[in-house]
Amino acid sequence: MSTAVTVERLVKHFGQNRALDGLDLEVRSGEVHGFLGPNGAGKSTTLRILMGLMRSDSGSAEVLGADPWNDAVALHRRLVYVPGDVELWPTLTGGEVIDLLGRMRGGLDATRRAELIERFSLDPGKKSRTYSTGNRKKVALVAAFASRAELLVLDEPTSGLDPLMELVFQEEIERVRTEGRTVLLSSHILAEVERLADRISIVRDGVTVEHGTLADLRHLSGTNVEVTTSRPVTGLHELAGVVDLEQQGSTARFLVHGDALDAALKHVGEFGVTSLHSAPPSLEDLMIRHYDVSRGSDSQRRPEPAPDQQEVGDA
Amino acid sequence: MRDDLTGSGLLLRLGLRRDRLRLPIWTIAIAAFVPFFFNSLANTAGEDPQGAVDDLAQAQTMLDIFAGPVYGLDSVTLQKYFLMYTQEFLIAAALMSILLVVRHTRGEEQSGRAELVRSAVIGRHAPLTAALLVGMITNTVLAALLFLGALGIGFGAGDAALYGVSIAATGLFFAGVTAVAVQVVESGRAAGGIAGIVLAAASIGRGAAAAQGEDSVALWFSPMAWANLTKPITDPTWWPVLLTVGTGAVFAAVGYALSVRRDVGLGFFAPRRGRVAASRWLSSPFALAVRMQRRTILGWAVAMGLLGMVWGSLVGTVDAIEGSEAMFGTELERGYLSLLGVTQALLVGVFALTSMARVRSEEVDGRLDSALGTATGRFAWLGSWTLVTVLGTGLLLLLSGLGLGLAAFGATGHGALLGASVGGVVGRFPELLALIGASALLYGIGPRWQGLTWVIYGYGVIIRFFGQSLPEPVQQLSIFQHIPRMPVEEFSVAPVVYLSVGGVALVGAALFAFRRRDL
Structure with a gap:
């Protein structure tokens, strides 16, 4: 399978602040790739480098087989980009902006344009100045989905959208996927990525800390188990692969890593199981675990919380 | 309450x-x-x-x-x-x-x-x-x-x-x-x-x-x-x-x-409702820059034309003495027109700088990412905005000179004043071209530097009106001191050429610098 985006060891400084610290990213052709991380992790910076708006200090980036900085114009005929903060020309109407962006990209599908305006319930006759944040986002999304680009680069595309519009957005992404086009979607909304993405990369402090399919990540992480037994379970904490153990009377909650699941279940079985819940960890669990674990060392490494400053640099 | x-x-x-x-x-x-x-x-x-x-x-x-x-x-x-x-x-x-x-x-x-x-x-x-x-x-x-x-x-x-x-x-x-x-x-x-x-x-x-x-x-x-x-x-x-x-x-x-x-x-x-779809011509960064600037240019055009007419119509009261040169307007009349011509060109300079500041606000206000995320190159982007400024500046100079000259002609009956006024104002175009080039270059290097163009402009204005007693090299530093004050002084080609070439070179350098920097 060919790759649409390849990023290796990308580094970018803003003054003293190291926004990207050797970030890796691989997006395969035809997949929806979720690019996850909290504010200030370096998502927007990465996407802006991929769009040729910024140059990296070191490392390499390739988009659709081309150099995003040197081949920007040729490349942009083949992709669309929706920035994180959509600002529009205040005196143009939404309809005019959609057409202008489409034409500057090299054309847009008039039928799809009409259909998308309808679906996103956008009023295209209003001046952009009067649009809310969500409506400005819709204008950019309509222009993006009405294009025939092979790659869509979307920076937090649903921020500002209401839940109904988020559903429309998800359906549109599905449609893009079935057409075999590629989507790189940055987000900090886990449910959205969980639902849409084929593969995921999680970034923290400018480094990719996890990547793979959701199933891969879950396997790495393990299974959440809640078990109630007739006699209180003992000796669980001695088992390899069992972590985060909490016991309350006859109920035990714990996380068990993939290959230790069998041993753990056999162990609790000896205490007379009356009820058992098991669930794969949600992406949220994965993220929280990741950030919780690293927070201690993180705060030592960087006494000033940099994310805020970095957001300024991103914008 | x-x-x-x-x-x-x-x-x-x-x-x-x-x-x-x-x-x-x-x-x-x-x-x-x-x-x-x-x-x-x-x-x-x-x-x-x-x-x-x-x-x-x-x-x-x-x-x-x-x-x-x-x-x-x-x-x-x-x-x-x-x-x-x-x-x-x-x-x-x-x-x-x-x-x-x-x-x-x-x-x-x-x-x-x-x-x-x-x-x-x-x-x-x-x-x-x-x-x-x-x-x-x-x-x-x-x-x-x-x-x-x-x-x-x-x-x-x-x-x-x-x-x-x-x-x-x-x-x-x-x-x-x-x-x-x-x-x-x-x-x-x-x-x-x-x-x-x-x-x-x-x-x-x-x-x-x-x-x-x-x-x-x-x-x-x-x-x-x-x-x-x-x-x-x-x-x-x-x-x-x-x-x-x-x-x-x-x-x-x-x-x-x-x-x-x-x-x-x-x-x-x-706010009024607008079109639900863009007209056919709104399809390029140049068209966008025109669309963003056209009202401003129109407003300036009306103002500069009127100002020229008011000032020009007063030329008749400058000097009642009919001298031998009356056919071409008297020396005083032409002195008056040259001063007004210089002043109008400097006013149009304010337009040029505020117009160039618009391309900076495209970036600072966050619209640039959307535009350059399309197949629009950076040369085309900065070049379009600069070109619109240059064309607007030329148009305003022409209208200023026409307003001044037509009114002066009407007031005195000296036809020669019309051509002299238009030439006197439009002839200063290279100064403004150099100013626009400087603004573009400073922006190309980084948006925060563009405001320094006002220092170049302000220096020129002060030298022009109040700096006659200063040493020659200090005066020559101003970009507004090189083109002769027409119609009083003789036209000379050299400053027109070097200011124009300099202006174009600055724009070229600006495009190059803008191509290389982060946004």
Whole structure:
């Protein structure tokens, strides 16, 4: 399978602040790739480098087989980009902006344009100045989905959208996927990525800390188990692969890593199981675990919380 | 009602905090021109101020249009001569006040910060009150500094106080006018434009009224004349100050009244609906730049054309003596036209710089990412905006020259004045090309540097009008000192060529620099 985006060891400084610290990213052709991380992790910076708006200090980036900085114009005929903060020309109407962006990209599908305006319930006759944040986002999304680009680069595309519009957005992404086009979607909304993405990369402090399919990540992480037994379970904490153990009377909650699941279940079985819940960890669990674990060392490494400053640099 | 002002004090402190650099820079920069102008006068006319002013008074109309009404010309001292520069100080105080009020009112609403403020425990009138108070404090500081400056150049205490206060009062008048303008329209730029039009109209009206005579009744209808009417030194009169401040207060009251009849963030008129699809031509960065600028260019075109016609029509009063050169207009007429031509070109320079500033706000306001995320290259982007500025500048120069020349022709019957006026104004195009190139290059290097172009421009203006006594190399540093003052001086090709080539080269360097930097 060919790759649409390849990023290796990308580094970018803003003054003293190291926004990207050797970030890796691989997006395969035809997949929806979720690019996850909290504010200030370096998502927007990465996407802006991929769009040729910024140059990296070191490392390499390739988009659709081309150099995003040197081949920007040729490349942009083949992709669309929706920035994180959509600002529009205040005196143009939404309809005019959609057409202008489409034409500057090299054309847009008039039928799809009409259909998308309808679906996103956008009023295209209003001046952009009067649009809310969500409506400005819709204008950019309509222009993006009405294009025939092979790659869509979307920076937090649903921020500002209401839940109904988020559903429309998800359906549109599905449609893009079935057409075999590629989507790189940055987000900090886990449910959205969980639902849409084929593969995921999680970034923290400018480094990719996890990547793979959701199933891969879950396997790495393990299974959440809640078990109630007739006699209180003992000796669980001695088992390899069992972590985060909490016991309350006859109920035990714990996380068990993939290959230790069998041993753990056999162990609790000896205490007379009356009820058992098991669930794969949600992406949220994965993220929280990741950030919780690293927070201690993180705060030592960087006494000033940099994310805020970095957001300024991103914008 | 009492609650309407809640939080004014808090907002005042916030406003002063935000202006902690602007306030001293503006006021000190303005007041610094008191000793600067005075010293340059002392250098050129220190021996015989009466003689120097008598020479000037030969072109009484020109004097009136730029500086009038002037008083006490029968016994001139250097201090009285200095008062001929009052208009420059008035314009500076007015611009300072207009920008200040726009920044603290409509500017805040446009950025969305006002929503945050107004949702707190802040009365509905507090933001405007705080803005006007910042304006009052700033103008009071200006009055104090001007007072000290005037004392320093030999004014008596009473005259120095009257001088400083009358200028600051004009600043407050325009703060009041701006308080109305910001209620009416939704964008700070448009509000500033409205106040600027009032300033320009008051200035032109003052010149035209002064040309009728220093006792013309029409002077009382032009606020820019009221400071002159206090007549420091000659016949100190305080009550025009009350007229100025009082009228300003009436405007401010209208502003308050309008502000409660509209919603936060909106203007007085509901925004009109527009097209649901773009017209066929709106399909390139150039078309976008034209679309963004066309109203501004149209407004400037009307203003410059009218200004040219007003100034040109006064050429007939410059000199009644019919000399042997009458067929081509007299020497004085052509001197007058050349001065106006230079002034108009410098005014068009303001358009050029504000127009180039638009490309910076495309980036700073966050629209650039969307545009360059399309198949639009950086050359095309910056090149388009620069080209629109260059074309607009050319058009404005042409219209300025046509307005001036046609009116001068109409007033005198000398056909040669038409061509001379158009040539005199349009011939200065290379200066502005160089200015645009400098602005583009500074922006290309980084958006924060672009404002420095105003230093290049301001230096040129000061040298042009007040720097005749300075050493030649200091004068030659200005880009406005190279092209001859036509039609008085002979046309020469060399400066036209090197300024044009330089301007184009700067634009080329700008494109190159913009291509290489992060956005």
